[in-house]
Amino acid sequence: MSSTATTESTVPEALLRIRDLRVSFPGKGWRAPRTEILKGVSLDIRPGETLGLVGESGSGKTTIGRAVLGLVPARSGSVTFDGERIDTAKPSRRRELSRDLQVVFQDPYTSLNPSRTVGDTLSEPLLGHGASVREARGRVGDLLERVHLPPDAASRLPREFSGGQRQRVAIARALALRPRLVICDEPVSALDLTTQRTVLELLLEIQEETGVAYLFVTHDLSVVRFMSHRVAVIKGGSLVETGDAHDVTTDPRHPYTRALMLSAPVADVAEQRRRRESAATLGGEAAAPTADAG
Structure with a gap:
């Protein structure tokens, strides 16, 4: 990359x-700092x-x-x-x-309301900021095109999409208000x-x-x-x-930063072992970063 x-x-x-x-x-606890x-x-x-x-x-x-x-x-x-x-x-x-100011969250499986269609999800912020139903419907079509989803996605529920498609819906929602x-x-x-x-x-x-x-x-x-x-x-x-x-x-x-770079996974097992050994020489907390959000 x-x-x-x-x-x-x-x-x-x-x-x-x-x-x-x-x-x-x-x-945690009473009087805890x-x-x-x-x-x-x-x-x-x-x-x-x-x-x-x-x-x-x-x-x-x-x-x-x-x-x-x-x-x-x-x-x-x-x-x-x-x-x-x-x-x-x-x-x-x-x-x-x-x-x-908008946000795209980590998990596309939990960031979308499972009981609302994609069209309803994308229309909600638009209607909340004063758009008419007709204006919202047109904007939803534009958003779906922008994130490379078909027009009929508006009538479907999140469970009908893959993880990547759900994240595209989440991105479209974040973009709704420009x-x-x-x-x-x-x-x-x-x-x-x-x-x-x-x-x-x-x-x-x-x-x-x-x-x-x-x-x-x-x-x-x-x-x-x-x-x-x-x-x-x-x-x-x-x-x-x-x-x-x-x-x-x-x-x-x-x-x-060097420890983060060295701890990143690579396909070659021997190279991965060498990188982790190199990271360990940096010592302390910097040598063992974890791969989570935080």
């Missing part, structure tokens, strides 16, 4: 700006850009996306979207922001390798056509290399390395 990163002579203003973001959750999940994270995403956010299970990468969406509260720091502070936004404003930023939370990790490639290429195609920006959360450096312009690596709630996708995924500076 090769990077989509390009070098630009002019750098646009950030669409999303996160500064010194800290998130903590209550500890709070557990700090994010420890002062700062990052930017520019319009039309994909920022890959990579780390092992429990590193805090999913929490960043949830904080941007307002699903978990920030204890301190700030989240700014298109110049507007949104981490303190009221629920009514959050609903309005859903037009510009958002400017989509948070992709491990969107292909539940799919087989062939289907992963198809979905990733679809996301790139949509970005090329619409200019949407992605925050792409994953544990897989090969996916990050394929999808991202820039990469941020998170470990234990702190960013340890950021940079151009090609540079970070081919010549990482931080031992943890």
